[in-house]
Amino acid sequence: MLAEVEFDGSYNDAHSMMDTGGDIAGAFLFGDMSYAEEWYLPSDDLYNILLDYYDGDDQGLKAESFERCGFFLHALRTLEHLEAESILYSPVADRSPTMIDELEVS
Numbered sequence: 001m002l003a004e005v006e007f008d009g010s011y012n013d014a015h016s017m018m019d020t021g022g023d024i025a026g027a028f029l030f031g032d033m034s035y036a037e038e039w040y041l042p043s044d045d046l047y048n049i050l051l052d053y054y055d056g057d058d059q060g061l062k063a064e065s066f067e068r069c070g071f072f073l074h075a076l077r078t079l080e081h082l083e084a085e086s087i088l089y090s091p092v093a094d095r096s097p098t099m100i101d102e103l104e105v106s
Contacts, residue, residue, distance in 0.1 A: 005098045017099065020076060021092040025103055028089040039077065041070035 003014035043066035051058060079088065093100045 002096065002099055002102075006096055017092075017096050021096055021099060022103070023076065024088045024092050025100055029100075029103055039074050041066070041074075043067045043070055 002018065003009055003011045007013040007017070043063060046066045047058075047061070047063040050061060
């Protein structure tokens with residue numbers, strides 16, 4: 001639904017917004033930051049799962065990709081934990097008001 005309403009049918013763009021924007025908006029709307037207190041990303045395990053799933057083909061991804069992605073996720077979690085969600089919320093809400101409406105209904 002979000003892809004159709006706000007992202008010209010682009011599932012990837014909507015997915016990116018929900019991954020990051022949903023966390024930021026959820027933290028702001030619900031005030032629950034308990035998920036950001038500890039962080040562990042088994043990047044080697046994730047890479048090996050990818051290799052197993054695709055019969056040894058890494059699909060163009062390297063183990064460092066998981067680490068880089070994990071770093072950015074942790075940085076966002078840290079910002080959220082520092083109550084920066086109030087700063088980050090407006091750009092997210094402006095970009096995807098439908099997502100915000102759906103979260104507020106939940």
